[in-house]
Amino acid sequence: xxxxxxxxxxxxxxxxxxxxxxxxxxxxxxxxxxxxxxxxxxxxxxxxxxxxxxxxxxxxxxxxxxxxxxxxxxxxxxxxxxxxxxxxxxxxxxxxxxxxxxxxxxxxxxxxxxxxxxxxxxxxxxxxxxxxxxxxxxxxxxxxxxxxxxxxxxxxxxxxxxxxxxxxxxxxxxxxxxxxxxxxxxxxxxxxxxxxxxxxxxxxxxxxxxxxxxxxxxxxxxxxxxxxxxxxxxxxxxxxxxxxxxxxxxxxxxxxxxxxxxxxxxxxxxxxxxxxxxxxxxxxxxxxxxxxxxxxxxxxxxxxxxxxxxxxxxxxxxxxxxxxxxxxxxxxxxxxxxxxxxxxxxxxxxxxxxxxxxxxxxxxxxxxxxxxxxxxxxxx
Amino acid sequence: xxxxxxxxxxxxxxxxxxxxxxxxxxxxxxxxxxxxxxxxxxxxxxxxxxxxxxxxxxxxxxxxxxxxxxxxxxxxxxxxxxxxxx
Numbered sequence: 001x002x003x004x005x006x007x008x009x010x011x012x013x014x015x016x017x018x019x020x021x022x023x024x025x026x027x028x029x030x031x032x033x034x035x036x037x038x039x040x041x042x043x044x045x046x047x048x049x050x051x052x053x054x055x056x057x058x059x060x061x062x063x064x065x066x067x068x069x070x071x072x073x074x075x076x077x078x079x080x081x082x083x084x085x086x087x088x089x090x091x092x093x094x095x096x097x098x099x100x101x102x103x104x105x106x107x108x109x110x111x112x113x114x115x116x117x118x119x120x121x122x123x124x125x126x127x128x129x130x131x132x133x134x135x136x137x138x139x140x141x142x143x144x145x146x147x148x149x150x151x152x153x154x155x156x157x158x159x160x161x162x163x164x165x166x167x168x169x170x171x172x173x174x175x176x177x178x179x180x181x182x183x184x185x186x187x188x189x190x191x192x193x194x195x196x197x198x199x200x201x202x203x204x205x206x207x208x209x210x211x212x213x214x215x216x217x218x219x220x221x222x223x224x225x226x227x228x229x230x231x232x233x234x235x236x237x238x239x240x241x242x243x244x245x246x247x248x249x250x251x252x253x254x255x256x257x258x259x260x261x262x263x264x265x266x267x268x269x270x271x272x273x274x275x276x277x278x279x280x281x282x283x284x285x286x287x288x289x290x291x292x293x294x295x296x297x298x299x300x301x302x303x304x305x306x307x308x309x310x311x312x313x314x315x316x317x318x319x320x321x322x323x324x325x326x327x328x329x330x331x332x333x334x335x336x337x338x339x340x341x342x343x344x345x346x347x348x349x350x351x352x353x354x355x356x357x358x359x360x361x362x363x364x365x366x367x368x369x370x371x372x373x374x375x376x377x378x379x380x
Numbered sequence: 381x382x383x384x385x386x387x388x389x390x391x392x393x394x395x396x397x398x399x400x401x402x403x404x405x406x407x408x409x410x411x412x413x414x415x416x417x418x419x420x421x422x423x424x425x426x427x428x429x430x431x432x433x434x435x436x437x438x439x440x441x442x443x444x445x446x447x448x449x450x451x452x453x454x455x456x457x458x459x460x461x462x463x464x465x466x
Binding site for chain 2: 068
């Protein structure tokens with residue numbers, strides 16, 4: 001095992017839960033974690049993200065059981081927060097039009113590194129929004145929200161228990177106009193003109209819940225990751241398998257076929273090594289019978305590939321060996337940028353786990369938290 | 381008129397459980413409250429001008445959901461977080 005760096009760097013974990021946000025800090029040894037929070041206790045926090053461009057602005061997607069959705073913003077790394085001027089909202093519908101209202105913001109994504117104040121947000125019901133003032137105000141992206149095929153591509157009446165949503169936005173680090181998004185009942189789409197026009201990118205991705213197993217759209221991509229150092233390399237954990245795509249190719253390869261048959265390749269989350277495009281972690285779940293979506297057999301584990309999905313190895317040292325029935329949701333698996341990188345996941349049962357050695361050993365950072373929706377690691 | 385504020389919204393009213401505000405309709409009242417307490421209205425009324433599902437508004441103890449509902453200076457408006465959730 002490599003020795004962790006000790007050059008003054010540090011790691012912050014931003015944890016969004018069903019009852020508030022929690023922030024954890026550690027030095028590079030990642031042994032002792034200092035907790036900040038809860039922030040906004042009782043609020044439903046789907047995502048908390050720090051801007052890598054200025055390393056101090058943070059956005060938090062919030063709603064509560066009673067109150068509508070909003071965005072909170074911090075410009076001091078989470079020490080203080082204020083509500084933004086204009087959260088994501090659809091335009092007022094014309095008479096006869098379907099009147100859409102944002103139920104919650106699910107996903108927040110900083111824009112291209114060359115566009116310092118640009119952010120993207122994905123919402124439920126499916127909607128894509130852009131901010132050009134650091135998250136203070138948001139405008140709908142009509143090219144997506146009002147696309148002639150919006151209903152076919154988004155199927156807004158289907159989808160997750162929390163509703164259909166635009167649930168993932170990823171900007172190509174080489175080209176601010178090239179953006180991938182994910183919808184919960186449509187799959188992956190891309191634009192080369194900043195959202196004016198779109199095309200599906202789902203070839204080869206199976207669906208088991210429609211008569212046609214390989215439709216152009218209709219996939220349920222749970223999680224999409226683009227490798228920052230090889231932006232033509234994409235991975236996705238879908239409702240129906242683990243896939244890899246190397247652009248300019250357009251056909252996904254089901255690398256989950258190489259997972260152990262008794263585990264399968266269904267899950268919510270996937271995360272990539274920050275420097276090695278061939279190394280990937282997933283957190284499989286039970287997708288048999290009625291789809292319990294819990295750790296298979298009650299024995300949680302991550303699975304890692306070091307060869308872009310040709311082979312997978314089980315990693316469960318330190319995790320419960322039996323009777324552990326938690327789930328890791330779409331945004332619940334993250335990684336830092338140290339060497340070796342630390343891997344993190346948060347569970348539906350409120351446990352925050354970390355591995356300081358690429359998944360070889362796992363230890364508990366926190367327990368008894370509310371249900372965890374998202375974990376984002378940031379390396380200073 | 382007297383407007384009763386539920387605990388869920390008192391972060392906007394600087395902790396006040398009751399405020400005085402004016403408006404000839406419920407919409408006007410909420411717009412005026414918004415002027416003083418930025419962000420208040422969108423948390424309880426969506427972008428289509430519908431009172432949010434888990435918010436209830438009572439005028440003189442009668443439930444009201446239409447923003448065009450007329451108000452008089454002597455009315456009492458009570459905003460409530462509905463019985464929901466967990």
